[in-house]
Amino acid sequence: MALLAKAEGKGAARPLNATSHWLHGDKAAECDELDASHTWIGFATHYASAVFWALxxxxxxxxxxxxxxxxxxxxxxxxxxxxxxxxxxxxxxxxTPGWELVLSKRSLVMAYGVLALGLACGAKLAKAPVGRH
Structure with a gap:
């Protein structure tokens, strides 16, 4: 999402910070800085949602x-x-994830495409043999 934001001429931290909008409101999407209040809350929320959808x-x-x-x-x-x-x-x-406050619809589609890729790759890696014991 950081790469997508940069490609759209926006700060790389914005999509992750925007995820904290459930706590800070839509102004969270305007935050370009890495900070605990926006970035860590956004990261924790995003991580929890990724685990939620992986289940x-x-x-x-x-x-x-x-x-x-x-x-x-x-x-x-x-x-x-x-x-x-x-x-x-x-x-x-x-x-909502809050990404819509920062990213275009095209980038949102790409972000969900990457989610699908991550789910599939994670499942393939989990099935891969680790080695001999």
């Missing part, structure tokens, strides 16, 4: 046991699409 994905993965990488990626994309729909279609504005 249904892992539940689906354990239940369905996708046999191909394509099936795994499709499941990750579906989870990410549901996350976007819930985050921006069902969640009260004060509790």
């Amino acid at each position: 249904p994905f892992e539940f689906w993965r354990a239940k369905r046991r996708p046999r191909s990488t394509g099936a795994l990626v499709r499941g990750a994309c579906m989870t990410s699409a549901i996350a976007a729909a819930v985050d921006y279609g069902m969640t009260p504005k004060r509790l």
Whole structure:
């Protein structure tokens, strides 16, 4: 998100700081500085949401046991699409991720695409053999 913000001519810290808007209001999206009040609250909120969305994905993965990488990626994309729909279609504005205060819609789509990629890569890494014991 920092790279997307920079590409749009905005401060790299803004998307993460904007995530703290549930506490600080929409002014959080204007904060360019790294600070505990905005950045750490934003990071903790963002991290918690990533774990939150990883839970249904892992539940689906354990239940369905996708046999191909394509099936795994499709499941990750579906989870990410549901996350976007819930985050921006069902969640009260004060509790949205806040990225919409900083990033364009195109960048929001890319951010959720990266979420899908992260879910799929994490699942592949978790299945990878660690080595001999």
